[in-house]
Amino acid sequence: MDRIRIKDIALLAGVSTGTVDRVLHNRGNVSEKAKIKVLKALETMDYSPNILASSLAYNKNWRIAVLMPNEIKDPFWNQPKEGILRAFKALKDYGVSIDFYHFHENDIEDFTANSKNILDNNYNAVIIAPIFLNQSLNFLNKCEEKNIPYVEFNTCLDLDAPNLLCYVGQDSYHSGTLGAKLLAFGLSPGEQVMICHLEELVYNSQHLIDKENGFKEYFSNHPSLEIEVFTGHYANPYDHEGLANFFEETLKKAPNIKGIFITTSRVFHAINALKKINRGNLKMVGFDLIEENLKYLESENIDFLINQNPHKQGYLALLNVFNFLARKMTPAKLQFLPLDVVMKENVDYYTDELFDEIPIIL
Amino acid sequence: MDRIRIKDIALLAGVSTGTVDRVLHNRGNVSEKAKIKVLKALETMDYSPNILASSLAYNKNWRIAVLMPNEIKDPFWNQPKEGILRAFKALKDYGVSIDFYHFHENDIEDFTANSKNILDNNYNAVIIAPIFLNQSLNFLNKCEEKNIPYVEFNTCLDLDAPNLLCYVGQDSYHSGTLGAKLLAFGLSPGEQVMICHLEELVYNSQHLIDKENGFKEYFSNHPSLEIEVFTGHYANPYDHEGLANFFEETLKKAPNIKGIFITTSRVFHAINALKKINRGNLKMVGFDLIEENLKYLESENIDFLINQNPHKQGYLALLNVFNFLARKMTPAKLQFLPLDVVMKENVDYYTDELFDEIPIIL
DNA sequence: TAAAAAGCTGTGTGCGAACACAATAAATTC
DNA sequence: GAATTTATTGTGTTCGCACACAGCTTTTTA
Numbered sequence: 001m002d003r004i005r006i007k008d009i010a011l012l013a014g015v016s017t018g019t020v021d022r023v024l025h026n027r028g029n030v031s032e033k034a035k036i037k038v039l040k041a042l043e044t045m046d047y048s049p050n051i052l053a054s055s056l057a058y059n060k061n062w063r064i065a066v067l068m069p070n071e072i073k074d075p076f077w078n079q080p081k082e083g084i085l086r087a088f089k090a091l092k093d094y095g096v097s098i099d100f101y102h103f104h105e106n107d108i109e110d111f112t113a114n115s116k117n118i119l120d121n122n123y124n125a126v127i128i129a130p131i132f133l134n135q136s137l138n139f140l141n142k143c144e145e146k147n148i149p150y151v152e153f154n155t156c157l158d159l160d161a162p163n164l165l166c167y168v169g170q171d172s173y174h175s176g177t178l179g180a181k182l183l184a185f186g187l188s189p190g191e192q193v194m195i196c197h198l199e200e201l202v203y204n205s206q207h208l209i210d211k212e213n214g215f216k217e218y219f220s221n222h223p224s225l226e227i228e229v230f231t232g233h234y235a236n237p238y239d240h241e242g243l244a245n246f247f248e249e250t251l252k253k254a255p256n257i258k259g260i261f262i263t264t265s266r267v268f269h270a271i272n273a274l275k276k277i278n279r280g281n282l283k284m285v286g287f288d289l290i291e292e293n294l295k296y297l298e299s300e301n302i303d304f305l306i307n308q309n310p311h312k313q314g315y316l317a318l319l320n321v322f323n324f325l326a327r328k329m330t331p332a333k334l335q336f337l338p339l340d341v342v343m344k345e346n347v348d349y350y351t352d353e354l355f356d357e358i359p360i361i362l
Numbered sequence: 363m364d365r366i367r368i369k370d371i372a373l374l375a376g377v378s379t380g381t382v383d384r385v386l387h388n389r390g391n392v393s394e395k396a397k398i399k400v401l402k403a404l405e406t407m408d409y410s411p412n413i414l415a416s417s418l419a420y421n422k423n424w425r426i427a428v429l430m431p432n433e434i435k436d437p438f439w440n441q442p443k444e445g446i447l448r449a450f451k452a453l454k455d456y457g458v459s460i461d462f463y464h465f466h467e468n469d470i471e472d473f474t475a476n477s478k479n480i481l482d483n484n485y486n487a488v489i490i491a492p493i494f495l496n497q498s499l500n501f502l503n504k505c506e507e508k509n510i511p512y513v514e515f516n517t518c519l520d521l522d523a524p525n526l527l528c529y530v531g532q533d534s535y536h537s538g539t540l541g542a543k544l545l546a547f548g549l550s551p552g553e554q555v556m557i558c559h560l561e562e563l564v565y566n567s568q569h570l571i572d573k574e575n576g577f578k579e580y581f582s583n584h585p586s587l588e589i590e591v592f593t594g595h596y597a598n599p600y601d602h603e604g605l606a607n608f609f610e611e612t613l614k615k616a617p618n619i620k621g622i623f624i625t626t627s628r629v630f631h632a633i634n635a636l637k638k639i640n641r642g643n644l645k646m647v648g649f650d651l652i653e654e655n656l657k658y659l660e661s662e663n664i665d666f667l668i669n670q671n672p673h674k675q676g677y678l679a680l681l682n683v684f685n686f687l688a689r690k691m692t693p694a695k696l697q698f699l700p701l702d703v704v705m706k707e708n709v710d711y712y713t714d715e716l717f718d719e720i721p722i723i724l
Numbered sequence: 725t726a727a728a729a730a731g732c733t734g735t736g737t738g739c740g741a742a743c744a745c746a747a748t749a750a751a752t753t754c
Numbered sequence: 755g756a757a758t759t760t761a762t763t764g765t766g767t768t769c770g771c772a773c774a775c776a777g778c779t780t781t782t783t784a
Contacts (some may be wrong), residue, residue, distance in 0.1 A: 002423075003454070005770060021772065029732060052414040052455045053770035056739050061364075092365065093414045093740095178707040185548045185645070185665060218707075236735045283547070303547060338711035341703035345540040345580075348701035367740060378764045383742065393762060415740035418769050455770095 005049045011045070013041035024049075029334070060095045062325045064318070065118045067111075067139075068129040068154075070102035076265070076288075076310065077105075077129075080153060083314025091322050098318070099123075108132055113138040125165075125321045126150040128131040130157050140164075148322060153317045155206075156278070159333060165324050168316045170308045172207045173338040176214020176263075178339055179285045182304050183259040184218065186283045189226035193219070196232035198243075198266040211263045230254050237269035244273040251279060259283035268292035271301045289342060290352060297344050307340035307350055364587035366409045386411075417688070422457045424687045426680070427480045429473075429501075430491040432464035438650075438672065439491075440626075444514060447677025453684050460680070461485075470494055477501040479510065487527075487683045488512040488513070492519050502526075511686060515679045517568075530678045531669045533698035534569045538576020538625075540701055541647045544666050545621040546580065548618060548645045551588035554618040555581070558594035560605075560628040565661050573625045592616050599631035606635040613641060621645035630654035633663045650702060651713060654666075659706050669702040669712055 006024075010017045023038040030038075071077045079098070088098055099121075101114040111132050118126060119142055124311060126143060130136030130152055137157060143150055149163050156167040166353050172215045176195075183193050195215045202208050212231070219229050234246045247270070250256055259284055262270050267286025274280050285304045286293060294304040316335060323329040342350050367511060369384075372379045377396050384392050385400040392400075428446060433439045443462070443698055450460055461483075463476040480488060481504055488505060492498030492514055499519060511525050513629040538557075545555050557577045562569050574593070581591050596608045609632070613619055622644055624632050629648025636642050647666045658664040661667055678697060685691040704712050 003770095007770080017771085018773090019732085022733090024773080027773090029731060032734080050418075050455050050770050052418050053739090054772080056412075056418060056741095056769095057771040057773080059739050059772085093412050174707060178705065181705055181707050182547075188550060235667045268752055331493050336711070339708045341705065341708065343540065343543055343703065345536060346701045346703065349698070365740095369740080379741085380743085380764055381762085384763090387742085389743090389763060396762080411739050414740075415769090418739095418771095419741045419743080421742085421769050 003050065004045045005050070006047070009038065009041045009045060009047055012045060013037040042047065055094045057076040057218055058095065058326075060326070062094075062096045062125070062322065063121075063123045064098045064125050064127060064321055065101055065121070065123040066094060066098055066127045067101045067103070067114060067118060068103040068127075069131065075290075077309035080129070080317070081313035083311040083316075084318045085314075086311075087315045087318035087322075091318065094322065094326060095320075096322055105131070108135055111135050111141075115142075115232060117145075123148060124325055125318045127321060128152055128155045131155055133157070149321070151317045151321055153313045164332050164333075166320050166331040166335055168313050168320065168335045169337065170207070170313075171339065172210035173214040174336075175287070175306050175308065175339050176211035176216075177263045178214075178306060178341070179211075179304075180218030182213045182285050182341070183261060183283060184222065184225050184227060186303070187225070187258055190256065191258045192228045192230060193256050193259045193261070194230040194232050194250065194254070194257050195261045196234070196270065197262065197263050198234055198237040198269055199264060200235045202233060208263050215261055228254075228256075230257060232260075237266050237273075240269075240273065240276070243269060244276045247273050247279065248277045251277075257282070257287070262286040264288070265290050266343045267302060267305075268296055271296050275301075289347070294351070297342070297347055300344060301341070305342045307342045307348075309337040309340065312337050366407045366414065367412070368409070371400065371403045371407060371409055374407060375399040417456045420688075421459065423638045424456075424458045424487070424684065425483075425485045426458060426460045426487050426489060426683055427463055427483070427485040428460055428489045429465070429476060429480060431461045431467040431493065435467040441672035442491070442676035442679070445490035445673040445678075446680050447676075448673075449677045449680035449684075453680065456684065456688060458680075458684055458688075467493070470497055473497050474501075477504075481505075485510060486687055489683060490514055490680045491516045493517055494569075495519070504591050511683070513683055515675045526695075528682050528693040528695050528697055530675050530682065530697045531699065531708070532569070532574055532675075533557075533701065535576040535672065536698075537649070537668050538573035538578075538702050539572075539580045539705070540576075540625040540668060541666075542577045542580030544647050544703070545623060545645060546584065546587050546589060548665070549587070549589055552618065553620045554590045554592060554616050555621045555623070556592040556594050556612065556616070556619050557623045557625065558596070558624050558632065560596055560599040560631055561626060562597045564595060570625050577623060590616075590618075593620060594622075599628050599635075602635065602638070605631060606638045609641065610639045613639075619644070621647070624648040625656060626650075627652050629664060629667075630658055633658050637663075651709070656709065656713070659704070659709055662706060666707070667704045667709075669704045671699040671702065674699050 006017050006020050013209045015037060019030060019034050020038050023035055069077050069163055090094060101118055103110040103114045112135055123353065126148055128150055140161065144161065144163050145235055147163065151165050151167050151168060153168045156169060159167060187193060195212055197208055199208065219225065219227055232250055234243055237243050260270060265288035267284060271280065271284065274282060280301055284302045286302060287306050287308065289305060289307055293302060297305055320331040323331060341351060368379050368382050372382045377400060381392060381396050382400050385397055410589055430580055431439050451457060463480055465472040465476045474497055488510055490512055502512065502523065506523065506525050509525065511527050513527050513530060517532045518531060521529060543648060549555060557574055561570060578591055581589055585653065594612055596605055599605050623630060627650035629646060633642065633646065636644060643665055644662045648664060649667055649668050651667060655664060655667055682693040702712060
């Protein structure tokens, strides 16, 4: 069964390919009579355009700017970047080109300068990790003025902004309930559990607040478990001594704590500290498949890691932009990434990048 | 930064596009001098071919046959089929065409007739679920004779067959250890656990044997857990009365069983039976995101479902065939699919097909 | 009725790569 | 050195679609 081409439709309808093309694209300049003939032919032959030939002929160049932190302060940013690059690899032949504008994660000036450069260069769309609230809003307002569509990832500002195509990011609240469920499954009535932040400025960070809410609400929705929840907070996990003391104190006050939920990738610091005070046997749940954590997953000091698919964030961000620009598809506004439950027994499936070799855009 | 074309290389090298083409494809008929000029130009400009234009110009038709059961006996087969169709949707413009040859799952004649048809029609490649051992081997031998490459999915016969591109399927052994680890996390020393098959002909089915081995070896490798493992087996879960009696008897003999691992998607039958005897509170792990199981995941009667990504099986099978034929890529021989741990709290990410709308082949 | 305008239709070219074939240059033979 | 063969190189066509433009028909206006 060979594929139907515009030429075939034209032949069947008894018109030229130009006329079929005009009908397909609603370009007008077609008589009612011809239009009907073409539509009839289209019905009988179920034509769908060859996307390769179509993209080739369009010969458009979609210029996209990516505004995100560099990886100097936090190597996390490499992952969404890789995702963007993977999508780019698939899309470059479709006319996509991207420019990265990296700013330093604690340099507002740097952010502003980069955002100005983007505005000066007339991009077709922007992908942004809007980590500075006010400066980002300011920049995105300018995008609205210039009618540049954009996708936000990692952090979301105003979901109702007209030119915001979508937000691609993690579902912090549910990652909290997920962590809670996992620990609840492993604990017995009468035992205690702790949610613990190892970050500075916890309550400026919506992510962490959402996780904490999710975690706590799970337990308050399941009173029959009879598990008491404690909240812990230690700002600087690089202070090994201090962290160990912190845990020692806490466990003295609540000796029945049998499981700990660390709200970020810094769970390995907690293990280090707990080992130091001979409490390496607690049930532990944390985030992200970074090297240090994988080591402790292997040694069974960490029971579960929740994988937030940071790689996919970037991948989807670019894909959504492309689909909007080239395919005129409006994406779902809110796109949460899968929360994978990763254990020693299935970690290989999430670290191997089996699919990197697959050169396809459907 | 515009993309580099053959024309650009030719211009830089001071030769014609034909010569560049000959160098790129090792077609010969190029003087040493010209070849060097082209290679130098290629180095400085980092050219990569436009895959759209390339595929369009190749104008090849890759004819692929799929030999698999129909979904009449087991709706499971719909899932890999959907995966194949999804990949097809992405690949059709690259010149791929597929024909499905469905046979009835317990009709060997039907299988043989279909396989004969395939051989008569000279396909470029075959995708097969080789569920009848001898007949499949017979068919695949003919493929070897005719030098037709093929991919096996779901079941694997001889991994060393020369024309077998790869096997795409589930990792049964590790799904067993995964189930074991999950239950082990939820149980306390001194408690008991059961692995239970709700199928006929268990020990003819390598999948089930592997799962059982994985499950048991987990516990024998972790003696410090002090958990005793029982094995159960009830052939016909549609006999509700009988199944309930079976569980009642078993739990009478081993009253400390606190968790059950059902080795297939039939875990919902176990819940039904256990509820009948007022033991719906056991910790339960099973397989597959089918409707009945999702209901019990929601109601928290099932704690974990292991998702074997049957959809991806089909997707990858076709993709690997295409990459081999069109891109001359040799795939990894053994491709196990991710084993996702699915819970009430993250089930949405695995059932929503967010990605169906994404028209991409990287 | 002729001229101008508007409506409609078909043909031709380009997108970038693949490949056939013609054209040229170099090497071989007599 | 001319004729022939062989090696090398350039040009032209094709893939299916998008779009520009020319040509034709019909309608409107003077």
